[in-house]
Amino acid sequence: EQTNIVLNVNGIEVIYNHVILVLKGVSLQVPEGRIVALLGGNGAGKTTTLRAVSNLLKGERGEVTKGSIELRGERIENLSPAELVRRGVVQVMEGRHCFAHLTIEENLLTGAYTSASRSEVAANLEKVYAYFPRLKTRRGSQAAYTSGGEQQMCAIGRALMASPSVVLLDEPSMGLAPQIVQEVFEIVKDLNAKERVTFLLAEQNTNMALKYSDYGYIMESGRVVMDGPAAELATNEDVKEFYLGVG
Numbered sequence: 193e194q195t196n197i198v199l200n201v202n203g204i205e206v207i208y209n210h211v212i213l214v215l216k217g218v219s220l221q222v223p224e225g226r227i228v229a230l231l232g233g234n235g236a237g238k239t240t241t242l243r244a245v246s247n248l249l250k251g252e253r254g255e256v257t258k259g260s261i262e263l264r265g266e267r268i269e270n271l272s273p274a275e276l277v278r279r280g281v282v283q284v285m286e287g288r289h290c291f292a293h294l295t296i297e298e299n300l301l302t303g304a305y306t307s308a309s310r311s312e313v314a315a316n317l318e319k320v321y322a323y324f325p326r327l328k329t330r331r332g333s334q335a336a337y338t339s340g341g342e343q344q345m346c347a348i349g350r351a352l353m354a355s356p357s358v359v360l361l362d363e364p365s366m367g368l369a370p371q372i373v374q375e376v377f378e379i380v381k382d383l384n385a386k387e388r389v390t391f392l393l394a395e396q397n398t399n400m401a402l403k404y405s406d407y408g409y410i411m412e413s414g415r416v417v418m419d420g421p422a423a424e425l426a427t428n429e430d431v432k433e434f435y436l437g438v439g
């Protein structure tokens with residue numbers, strides 16, 4: 193069965209501040225309509241990889257110095273983050289990053305800047321509320337007064353407002369209780385199944401990520417050290433010993 197590769201990261205190196213080599217030739221492929229997990233401990237290079245794809249390294253004084261990144265066969269290393277959003281690639285940053293003083297609904301609307309019309313915005317908002325009923329309940333609340341789980345949902349919801357085809361999701365489990373993590377992952381799975389959104393997600397919570405992903409890449413010190421179907425990684429003895437039960 194032939195699957196289309198949406199994202200093809202090919203041997204990228206990333207250097208911070210002109211000297212610190214952080215990614216040492218990372219390659220990975222994300223097939224259309226799948227959930228792919230980028231796993232590994234603190235500082236392994238997961239966030240850097242996502243930022244390289246969405247061209248968000250500049251603000252961190254980082255740059256891709258080798259390799260290539262393709263979106264459906266087209267090179268994208270030189271496209272601006274905004275252009276990438278227009279092409280359907282949206283990143284949900286680690287740490288949720290909601291605007292604390294805006295309401296949940298206002299936060300969601302900030303994600304709609306690429307929308308062509310008010311009716312598209314309204315339709316997307318209804319769609320987000322359908323997937324995240326909690327956000328609908330909390331639509332008028334200031335983000336600062338909502339729970340960590342609601343803020344994570346808000347961050348994902350805001351990304352959905354741009355009608356993405358690929359979502360780069362950075363550490364959705366961070367700081368959340370296991371039950372809430374599960375709730376968030378269930379919604380991700382749902383969005384993947386029903387809206388055909390492709391996900392590349394970075395996670396330290398290997399257990400949870402493998403449970404909800406199709407395929408996984410494990411990173412260590414800026415390199416991919418292992419990859420395979422999620423179900424195989426989940427039962428792999430080395431993975432169990434070194435990564436499961438961590439995070």
Ligand code: ATP
Binds near residue numbers: 239240253394
């Ligand atoms: P985490 O889960 O902590 O985000 P990660 O796997 O996502 O871990 P990265 O955030 O990509 O890892 O960091 C990879 C390495 O790059 C780390 O050693 C980190 O200290 C370094 N690094 C990250 N951002 C910068 C920066 N702006 N300048 C210099 N070094 C950086």
